[in-house]
Amino acid sequence: xxxxxxxxxxxxxxxxxxxxxxxxxxxxxxxxxxxxxxxxxxxxxxxxxxxxxxxxxxxxxxxxxxxxxxxxxxxxxxxxxxxxxxxxxxxxxxxxxxxxxxxxxxxxxxxxxxxxxxxxxxxxxxxxxxxxxxxxxxxxxxxxxxxxxxxxxxxxxxxxxxxxxxxxxxxxxxxxx
Amino acid sequence: xxxxxxxxxxxxxxxxxxxxxxxxxxxxxxxxxxxxxxxxxxxxxxxxxxxxxxxxxxxxxxxxxxxxxxxxxxxxxxxxxxxxxxxxxxxxxxxxxxxxxxxxxxxxxxxxxxxxxxxxxxxxxxxxxxxxxxxxxxxxxxxxxxxxxxxxxxxxxxxxxxxxxxxxxxxxxxxxxxxxxxxxxxxxxxxxxxxxxxxxxxxxxxxxxxxxxxxxxxxxxxxxxxxxxxxxxxxxxxxxxxxxxxxxxxxxxxxxxxxxxxxxxxxxxxxxxxxxxxxxxxxxxxxxxxxxxxxxxxxxxxxxxxxxxxxxxxxxxxxxxxxxxxxxxxxxxxxxxxxxxxxxxxxxxxxxxxxxxxxxxxxxxxxxxxxxxxxxxxxxxxxxxxxxxxxxxxxxxxxxxxxxxxxxxxxxxxxxxxxxxxxxxxxxxxxxxxxxxxxxxxxxxxxxxxxxxxxxxxxxxxxxxxxxxxxxxxxxxxxxxxxxxxxxxxxxxxxxxxxxxxxxxxxxxxxxxxxxxxxxxxxxxxxxxxxxxxxxxxxxxxxxxxxxxxxxxxxxxxxxxxxxxxxxxxxxxxxxxxxxxxxxxxxxxxxxxxxxxxxxxxxxxxxxxxxxxxxxxxxxxxxxxxxxxxxxxxxxxxxxxxxxxxx
Numbered sequence: 001x002x003x004x005x006x007x008x009x010x011x012x013x014x015x016x017x018x019x020x021x022x023x024x025x026x027x028x029x030x031x032x033x034x035x036x037x038x039x040x041x042x043x044x045x046x047x048x049x050x051x052x053x054x055x056x057x058x059x060x061x062x063x064x065x066x067x068x069x070x071x072x073x074x075x076x077x078x079x080x081x082x083x084x085x086x087x088x089x090x091x092x093x094x095x096x097x098x099x100x101x102x103x104x105x106x107x108x109x110x111x112x113x114x115x116x117x118x119x120x121x122x123x124x125x126x127x128x129x130x131x132x133x134x135x136x137x138x139x140x141x142x143x144x145x146x147x148x149x150x151x152x153x154x155x156x157x158x159x160x161x162x163x164x165x166x167x168x169x170x171x172x173x174x175x176x177x
Numbered sequence: 178x179x180x181x182x183x184x185x186x187x188x189x190x191x192x193x194x195x196x197x198x199x200x201x202x203x204x205x206x207x208x209x210x211x212x213x214x215x216x217x218x219x220x221x222x223x224x225x226x227x228x229x230x231x232x233x234x235x236x237x238x239x240x241x242x243x244x245x246x247x248x249x250x251x252x253x254x255x256x257x258x259x260x261x262x263x264x265x266x267x268x269x270x271x272x273x274x275x276x277x278x279x280x281x282x283x284x285x286x287x288x289x290x291x292x293x294x295x296x297x298x299x300x301x302x303x304x305x306x307x308x309x310x311x312x313x314x315x316x317x318x319x320x321x322x323x324x325x326x327x328x329x330x331x332x333x334x335x336x337x338x339x340x341x342x343x344x345x346x347x348x349x350x351x352x353x354x355x356x357x358x359x360x361x362x363x364x365x366x367x368x369x370x371x372x373x374x375x376x377x378x379x380x381x382x383x384x385x386x387x388x389x390x391x392x393x394x395x396x397x398x399x400x401x402x403x404x405x406x407x408x409x410x411x412x413x414x415x416x417x418x419x420x421x422x423x424x425x426x427x428x429x430x431x432x433x434x435x436x437x438x439x440x441x442x443x444x445x446x447x448x449x450x451x452x453x454x455x456x457x458x459x460x461x462x463x464x465x466x467x468x469x470x471x472x473x474x475x476x477x478x479x480x481x482x483x484x485x486x487x488x489x490x491x492x493x494x495x496x497x498x499x500x501x502x503x504x505x506x507x508x509x510x511x512x513x514x515x516x517x518x519x520x521x522x523x524x525x526x527x528x529x530x531x532x533x534x535x536x537x538x539x540x541x542x543x544x545x546x547x548x549x550x551x552x553x554x555x556x557x558x559x560x561x562x563x564x565x566x567x568x569x570x571x572x573x574x575x576x577x578x579x580x581x582x583x584x585x586x587x588x589x590x591x592x593x594x595x596x597x598x599x600x601x602x603x604x605x606x607x608x609x610x611x612x613x614x615x616x617x618x619x620x621x622x623x624x625x626x627x628x629x630x631x632x633x634x635x636x637x638x639x640x641x642x643x644x645x646x647x648x649x650x651x652x653x654x655x656x657x658x659x660x661x662x663x664x665x666x667x668x669x670x671x672x673x674x675x676x677x678x679x680x681x682x683x684x685x686x687x688x689x690x691x692x693x694x695x696x697x698x699x700x701x702x703x704x705x706x707x708x709x710x711x712x713x714x715x716x717x718x719x720x721x722x723x724x725x726x727x728x729x730x731x732x733x734x735x736x737x738x739x740x741x742x743x744x745x746x747x748x749x750x751x752x753x754x755x756x757x758x759x760x761x762x763x764x765x766x767x768x769x770x771x772x773x774x775x776x777x778x779x780x781x782x783x784x785x786x787x788x789x790x791x792x793x794x795x796x797x798x799x800x801x802x803x804x805x806x807x808x809x810x811x812x813x814x815x816x817x818x819x820x821x822x823x824x
Contacts, residue, residue: 004511010454011503014461017547018496021468024550025488 035136035144035155042070042150043134047124050101051109057098057124059131063150067175068096069168070144071120072132075104075112077140079159084116086160091119095172099123102132102140143168147175180245180324183233187274187324190226190281191314193219194307201304205297205372213296216303217288223310224285231265231278234323238265244330247271247323253336255713263347269487270323272350276467277313279351279358283387284310287362293383293808294366295375302369309361312494320490336713336740345405353398353425357463359391360428363435364502367456371505376449376513381442384456386805388439392432393797399425400790411748411763413778415677415786418566423546424466427539431459434535437528445589447516447525451532454506461499462539468495469546520591527584534577541569571626578633578671581664582640600643604636611635615679623679630675637668655803663796670789676758676782683779687772697779699760700724706764706773714740716749719764719773723753735764759783 037043044060062068071087073080091097099120101109109123126132135144137155145154145168154171156164197219204213237245238261241254251268252261260267266275284306291299317323366384370376402425407415416422435455442452468491519525545561552559586600612632615623641664644657684696688703695701704720716736723731733751740747753760758781765774 004507007450007507007510010458011500011507014499014503017465018492018500020547020551020554021492021495022489023554025492 035152037134037136037152038155040152042144042146042152043131045124045131045134047100047126047131049106050099050104050123050125051106051113051118053110053113053118054099054120054123057100057122059124059150062146063148065148066096067145067147067153067172068098068121069172070098070100070135070146072100072102072135072137072140072142072144074102074140075108080141081112081116083141083160084119086162086165087119088117089165090168093169095169096121100126100131102126102129145171145175179233179237179240179242180326183230183237184322184324186226186230186233187277187314187318190223190230191311191318193223193226194281194310194314197223197307198304198311201300201307204300205304213300216300220281220288220303220307221285223307224281224283227274227278227281231274234271234274235262235265237324238262238271241334243332243334244326244328246325246327249327249331249334251336252334253713254333256336256342257712259344259347260342266350266354267346270317270321272354273313273317273321274323275351275354276358277310277317279354280306280313280361281310283358283362284365287365287387291383293379294369295373295379298366298369298373298375298380300369301372302365305365305368305372306361309365309498312497316487316490316494320487342713342740343405343409345401345409349398349401349405352394352401356391356393356395356398356432357428357467359387359394360432360460360463362387363391363432363456364460364498367453368502368505371453371502371509374509374512376453376510378443378446381439381452382808385436385439385443386801386808388432388435388456388459389797389801389804392429392436393794393801395425395429395432396790396794396797399429400787400794403790404787408750408752409747411750411776413683413750413761413763413776413780415783418545418561418563420546421466421470423542424462424469427462427466427542427546428459430535430539430542431455431462434532434539435459437531437535441525441528442516445517445519445525447519448529448532449513449516450506450510453510453513455532457499457502457506458539461495461502462543464491464495464499465543468492519589522587522592522594522597524584524587524589524592527580527587530580531577531584534573534580538570538573538577541573542566545569567626571630574671575626575629575633578637578667581667582636585644585660585664586640601640603643604640607639608632608636615675619679627675627679630671630678634668634672634675637664637671641665641668654807656800656807657803659796659798659800659803661796662799663793666789666792666794666796668789669785669792670787673782673785673787673789677780677786680781681778681783684775684777686775686777687768688775689772694775694777696760696777697758697781698725699730699779701760701762701777703773703775709736711738714738717764717767719775721751721762721775723760733760733762735762737764737766754784757781 042059042062044058046058046060047056049056059070069090087097097119099122101123104125104127106125109125124131135152137144139157141159143156143160144152145156147153153175156168160168197216200209200212200216200219203209204216234247237248238252239258241248241252241261243249247268247270251271252264256264266272284303287306288303294302363384366380366387370380402422403415406417407413435452438448438452438455441448468488545565548561549559582604583597583601587597609632611634612628615628615631641661644661645653682697684694686692686694688694690703690705693700693702700723702722702724704722706717706719709716709718716738718734718736721733721735722729723733731753733753735751736749738747738749739745748763748765750761750763753762758779761778761780763776765776767773
């Protein structure tokens with residue numbers, strides 16, 4: 001009797017695998033990896049100015065009571081130019097936007113801002129992707145919503161299209177704007 | 178017309194597979210003689226038809242027929258000939274067609290050449306093979322038709338993933354598939370033997386050449402894949418524990434265990450139930466691997482064509498076949514007699530230990546591969562990488578090597594422990610010597626695992642050739658040489674792994690032309706970077722002069738390539754092979770200030786890893802030839818007296 005029970009063990013183990021695998025299949029396939037930093041304070045880093053058109057950025061002073069957007073961009077990035085009108089629109093509505101220029105050079109950022117307008121309050125130059133790494137951002141453009149206490153509340157991955165503006169404004173409102 | 182002909186051939190083959198299954202059932206269950214006689218020709222016709230379908234798909238790729246969806250999505254008219262050819266299976270649909278073609282060709286081979294089994298078991302085996310093929314035909318025809326048309330046809334195709342544009346693509350996937358699918362034959366044999374209750378030494382002798390063949394190809398496929406990843410990805414690593422690598426390793430581990438247990442069954446008529454079980458597990462692992470890769474359930478560099486529908490289909494096939502076989506096993510195997518018994522100090526006992534250790538490794542690789550899936554359901558995303566696999570699997574592999582030292586030196590059935598001790602003394606001596614050498618050479622800074630690796634490699638190197646000691650070398654059977662060579666290959670590979678992981682050195686630099694670097698006694702001079710162009714790519718090519726003691730030993734030209742269709746950057750690293758290791762050079766990106774990223778590794782004795790793999794495969798080939806020749810000779814001898822009687 002005992003031996004014949006043992007014979008069913010492989011089948012039972014296999015059925016467990018089948019159940020796990022079928023549950024796994026029903027899971028939505030997440031191809032976008034969200035930053036683990038959401039809900040945590042912005043890492044404090046001092047960055048030099050990226051352009052003559054905006055002052056330097058320190059992420060140490062973001063807990064000033066006012067929520068803001070932190071836009072990770074680069075002058076060499078095409079979608080970043082494409083989202084510029086949306087950023088301008090947000091800035092017009094009174095949203096404070098700080099920028100981080102990734103692996104960039106000052107003359108290039110100047111040219112980029114002249115071409116696409118400057119919605120930024122401050123822009124830091126992140127020549128070695130240091131801040132980007134600590135933010136848990138994997139590419140450009142990305143935009144973070146940061147609340148008045150300097151806590152990261154939301155991460156928008158990729159380009160901000162006209163359809164995304166409402167979401168971003170809602171997230172800003174939730175962050176206490 | 179070619180695409181339609183290919184589709185027709187597939188449908189016809191699927192129909193024949195259905196017929197083959199029905200006839201097999203009728204022959205085995207009802208004893209229908211006419212049905213039995215029809216099965217062989219049908220199995221052969223089925224094999225011919227699917228190979229024809231594959232040949233037609235390759236023709237479509239070679240002619241760059243962009244009106245076929247698969248060609249348009251995966252090929253490009255500007256692609257070199259070999260990638261058009263190999264591109265036929267560098268995608269989901271084509272690779273499944275390759276799978277089916279290999280599977281039915283294997284079925285045809287079983288129908289044509291297998292003469293050792295009793296007839297009912299043979300027919301049941303062909304029936305089982307037809308049943309598996311039928312599922313894969315359904316998968317091809319309903320969920321991944323490789324011959325679907327595209328209307329209107331585009332002017333040109335989207336190109337092949339540049340990482341796949343390498344001669345490796347022409348050999349690596351077909352070799353692995355031949356191996357995976359070869360194991361389906363072992364599975365069918367097991368199901369056939371369970372159905373007719375004929376699990377005995379004869380079953381083991383019949384299944385062994387198939388397992389050996391599949392195992393040789395898996396060994397070659399894994400070895401080649403490892404080397405391909407090593408030079409193509411430009412990371413300098415040779416094994417990443419990626420889900421797909423694990424998917425090829427797991428059937429190999431199961432096949433290795435099966436190979437050894439089939440030997441016990443064939444020689445001593447023991448381990449009957451266990452061998453049948455392993456036959457099922459080995460093919461189950463091939464299918465689980467395919468499922469994990471193709472369903473997109475795990476993220477992997479190999480996962481082209483991620484599609485949950487296909488995943489569901491393969492999962493259903495998995496449930497049906499493997500679940501069915503395991504249920505049959507549980508229902509039937511108690512009717513299989515236990516077989517012969519043996520002592521704890523005997524070759525059988527060591528082979529059982531070998532099987533247990535291999536299965537533990539297999540289980541741990543499977544758990545490590547599936548673990549991210551489990552945690553994701555609980556909302557945590559993790560990836561399981563080398564830290565887990567190396568620390569867990571390394572020690573067990575060392576234990577397995579210890580068994581390898583002892584096993585071949587023991588007699589079957591029963592042996593004297595004191596005599597054994599005398600026989601393993603040279604191995605232990607060399608193990609101690611290797612350990613001491615490793616500790617002295619590294620000044621004690623070597624990790625415990627590589628240190629044990631050196632010791633094990635030393636012990637196995639001696640132990641593997643000891644079975645030839647005091648034997649008449651001319652009369653030693655070829656399969657004994659095969660075993661010796663394969664075991665020696667393990668030692669060679671292990672030594673390479675230990676040397677690479679403990680004595681490698683690395684240089685990362687931002688360099689301007691004119692800069693020089695010192696690595697492992699060699700001087701690398703960065704001369705220049707020039708732009709060059711190939712048929713479907715452009716590249717920046719660095720020129721690096723390597724010298725030792727002021728004497729130039731070679732020039733390396735690593736490239737940072739950019740493919741236009743589809744737009745993808747790749748690195749073309751350069752390996753300069755010396756007798757004692759490889760210099761591995763990679764050109765990276767250009768930094769803002771104009772300097773270039775250079776990565777240089779010195780990897781001592783790294784080539785031994787793949788040389789060992791090749792030795793293992795050659796050993797397998799010798800064993801296969803030796804076994805087949807001996808079987809044939811026995812049959813000729815068995816037949817002779819009968820003829821004389823009738824004369």
